[in-house]
Amino acid sequence: MNEERLLKLFSDILQRLLGDDSIRLHPDTVRADIDGWDSFNYVNFIVAIEQELCVRFQVADVESFKTVGDIADETLRLLED
Amino acid sequence: MKHLPQKPSDFAERLRALPESDQDEQLAILARLADHQLDFIDTLQLDRIFTASDAAKPSGFETIRLAILASHTVAHLLPSIRVAGLRRHLIIQAYTGEYGQYYQDILDPHSALYRFGPDVVLLIASASQQITDIPLNADSETATCILAERAEHLRGLWRRIQENSEATVIQQTLLDVTEPLFGSLDRSVPGSPQRLVRRFNDLLTENAAAQRVLLLDIESACRLDGRDMWFDSARWLQGKYEIAPVAAPVYGEMLASIIAGDRGRSRKCLILDLDNTLWGGVIGDDGIDGITLGHGNALGEAYLAVQEYALRLQERGIILAVCSKNDPMLARRVFDEHPDMRLRLSDIATFQANWEDKSANIRRIAESLNIGLESLVFLDDNPAERERIRASLPMVAVPELPDDPAEYVRCLARARYFEATAFTADDLQRAEQYHAQGGRAALQSSAQSLNDFLRSLDMRISCDCNAKVDMPRAAQLLAKTNQFNMTQRRYSPDQIARMIQSNSVSVYTFRLIDRFGDNGLVSVMLIRNNSSDHSDLEVLNWVMSCRVFGRQLEHEIMNKIVEIARRDARRTITGWFHPSERNAVVADLYERCGFARSTDGNDANSKWRLMIDDYQFAETHIQTEGSQ
Numbered sequence: 001m002n003e004e005r006l007l008k009l010f011s012d013i014l015q016r017l018l019g020d021d022s023i024r025l026h027p028d029t030v031r032a033d034i035d036g037w038d039s040f041n042y043v044n045f046i047v048a049i050e051q052e053l054c055v056r057f058q059v060a061d062v063e064s065f066k067t068v069g070d071i072a073d074e075t076l077r078l079l080e081d
Numbered sequence: 082m083k084h085l086p087q088k089p090s091d092f093a094e095r096l097r098a099l100p101e102s103d104q105d106e107q108l109a110i111l112a113r114l115a116d117h118q119l120d121f122i123d124t125l126q127l128d129r130i131f132t133a134s135d136a137a138k139p140s141g142f143e144t145i146r147l148a149i150l151a152s153h154t155v156a157h158l159l160p161s162i163r164v165a166g167l168r169r170h171l172i173i174q175a176y177t178g179e180y181g182q183y184y185q186d187i188l189d190p191h192s193a194l195y196r197f198g199p200d201v202v203l204l205i206a207s208a209s210q211q212i213t214d215i216p217l218n219a220d221s222e223t224a225t226c227i228l229a230e231r232a233e234h235l236r237g238l239w240r241r242i243q244e245n246s247e248a249t250v251i252q253q254t255l256l257d258v259t260e261p262l263f264g265s266l267d268r269s270v271p272g273s274p275q276r277l278v279r280r281f282n283d284l285l286t287e288n289a290a291a292q293r294v295l296l297l298d299i300e301s302a303c304r305l306d307g308r309d310m311w312f313d314s315a316r317w318l319q320g321k322y323e324i325a326p327v328a329a330p331v332y333g334e335m336l337a338s339i340i341a342g343d344r345g346r347s348r349k350c351l352i353l354d355l356d357n358t359l360w361g362g363v364i365g366d367d368g369i370d371g372i373t374l375g376h377g378n379a380l381g382e383a384y385l386a387v388q389e390y391a392l393r394l395q396e397r398g399i400i401l402a403v404c405s406k407n408d409p410m411l412a413r414r415v416f417d418e419h420p421d422m423r424l425r426l427s428d429i430a431t432f433q434a435n436w437e438d439k440s441a442n443i444r445r446i447a448e449s450l451n452i453g454l455e456s457l458v459f460l461d462d463n464p465a466e467r468e469r470i471r472a473s474l475p476m477v478a479v480p481e482l483p484d485d486p487a488e489y490v491r492c493l494a495r496a497r498y499f500e501a502t503a504f505t506a507d508d509l510q511r512a513e514q515y516h517a518q519g520g521r522a523a524l525q526s527s528a529q530s531l532n533d534f535l536r537s538l539d540m541r542i543s544c545d546c547n548a549k550v551d552m553p554r555a556a557q558l559l560a561k562t563n564q565f566n567m568t569q570r571r572y573s574p575d576q577i578a579r580m581i582q583s584n585s586v587s588v589y590t591f592r593l594i595d596r597f598g599d600n601g602l603v604s605v606m607l608i609r610n611n612s613s614d615h616s617d618l619e620v621l622n623w624v625m626s627c628r629v630f631g632r633q634l635e636h637e638i639m640n641k642i643v644e645i646a647r648r649d650a651r652r653t654i655t656g657w658f659h660p661s662e663r664n665a666v667v668a669d670l671y672e673r674c675g676f677a678r679s680t681d682g683n684d685a686n687s688k689w690r691l692m693i694d695d696y697q698f699a700e701t702h703i704q705t706e707g708s709q
Binding site: 013016017019039040043044047048051056057059062063 | 093120121122125126129130156157315316318319320322326327
């Protein structure tokens with residue numbers, strides 16, 4: 001897994017969650033950039049990544065992620081462990 | 082949810098390609114797509130499209146207004162609840178109220194909750210509120226006292242909901258979010274959190290039975306799936322999700338199956354395939370000595386377990402039938418002669434073994450038992466047969482059995498096809514009754530004419546009015562009867578009790594006995610007492626079990642009602658017919674009983690009137706006995 005494939009996967013998950021095929025996530029994307037990506041769908045997004053990749057984020061990390069890149073970095077770190 | 086087939090690989094494309102013009106067709110497709118194993122994102126996707134569509138009053142679907150009252154987040158459960166409803170052809174419209182405001186909502190009769198007009202109110206209590214402040218050193222008496230008081234408080238809320246609305250109340254048991262404190266000793270220490278949760282749930286259970294409230298037993302779901310699937314501390318901390326998002330689809334299934342059961346939409350009959358479903362091997366090839374069944378090897382015991390579970394279902398009132406591509410003589414011989422067979426031919430209400438297409442046989446089973454296809458579950462090990470039945474008879478539930486017969490029972494049991502809201506004496510007798518049905522069928526084929534047959538049945542009915550002992554079964558019959566149901570008006574046991582208490586209706590119950598046995602309570606008529614016209618007797622609803630169709634019972638009951646009306650010096654009887662998908666069989670009932678259609682009603686609710694002086698008493702072969 002690398003960042004590019006991860007971003008593709010993240011985009012795919014968010015497309016399904018929000019029903020919008022035009023969504024493309026980049027490392028510097030933040031939630032405010034995407035219509036409908038509210039806190040409810042943020043939790044859904046996190047849960048979906050956890051399920052898809054069999055990883056588990058720490059509560060503090062989930063609170064502190066600012067950009068999609070932050071989530072990707074932490075995911076890659078968890079996958080390497 | 083393992084009983085559902087895998088979702089099609091083009092699931093997302095099919096969702097996108099819904100026909101926009103035809104809302105009814107759209108809904109039918111969504112219901113079919115819902116009938117797959119869906120994870121929580123699939124569920125969200127499907128729900129988004131479902132909630133965006135606005136099919137007004139689609140045929141075959143029932144709208145349920147559901148209010149959920151909780152003190153924690155439930156928004157993430159709604160998509161799963163709606164999708165699980167869709168699987169059962171229920172369109173669930175949800176109301177969740179203001180966060181943490183549910184007391185006011187329940188207590189104020191003019192609140193948004195009651196303005197919503199709920200059909201069902203689900204109340205969710207939390208362990209974090211009910212038990213965490215009870216001191217660890219509380220002795221058993223103190224703990225029970227505090228818990229009983231809190232359970233009583235909840236019961237007061239149920240009562241208010243029942244007083245202020247017609248809704249069915251469902252109470253969720255406490256989800257045990259606590260962690261062990263002592264270890265195994267937690268079970269014994271009266272003030273330990275785990276013990277308190279159990280004790281509280283027991284108190285809820287007792288109160289619910291007394292208050293006619295249904296339970297959504299999440300405690301048992303946790304026992305089956307593991308608490309950690311249900312409660313995830315991270316999600317609790319992140320958004321006060323007491324139920325983990327990944328468990329939402331199962332929660333939806335639990336709730337929707339209870340609602341379906343309450344609306345008479347649970348399934349009634351289990352149809353069993355034979356080869357490799359009830360025993361290992363093919364009877365036609367392997368012979369009676371060659372099939373795998375019984376003690377001595379694991380596989381043989383797995384098939385035994387399937388048979389034993391089917392018998393347990395039959396014990397609780399589920400009808401068993403057989404549908405198999407087989408030589409009929411050979412197939413029956415296994416039941417008669419194999420020493421390890423648990424199921425006997427006498428357990429099977431209808432036996433269809435032949436070389437015809439299975440969907441034709443399944444139709445025949447539904448016809449012979451006089452129940453709808455939507456009441457059937459078909460258990461078959463063969464994936465191709467399963468697919469064929471799903472395609473040709475989508476109303477029949479076909480569990481996706483796993484490859485290993487050792488898992489068959491679990492798969493069937495977890496599918497919640499037969500969710501019941503009550504267990505009555507009539508359920509216990511049903512097997513006997515359907516067996517007797519077989520005896521009657523044999524007599525009928527030997528009788529010279531229908532008249533001879535009916536005469537030889539030696540039928541007697543008894544009639545009671547407002548008999549308390551009959552009310553649970555009467556409510557069940559009113560809720561579950563789809564065919565002989567004149568107005569489709571369903572009443573909860575509580576509503577019936579209240580209507581009797583306020584003397585606004587009389588509930589007449591009829592039992593039928595014949596030479597083959599007691600058919601039990603088979604018909605209920607609700608008569609209005611508070612009509613402004615004292616010379617008229619108004620029938621609010623009339624239902625009859627399909628088991629006793631074609632026995633002239635409706636005419637004997639009408640004779641009886643006319644007698645009662647005459648006794649009370651009435652001059653007319655009024656009846657209503659409200660057509661539905663499934664009650665065409667009684668569309669002309671009032672006409673056949675001598676009623677004339679009144680111009681007051683309309684096609685959706687036709688009104689019928691009988692002039693009592695003109696009534697011609699029907700000749701039947703039924704004797705009337707009893708108190709009324």
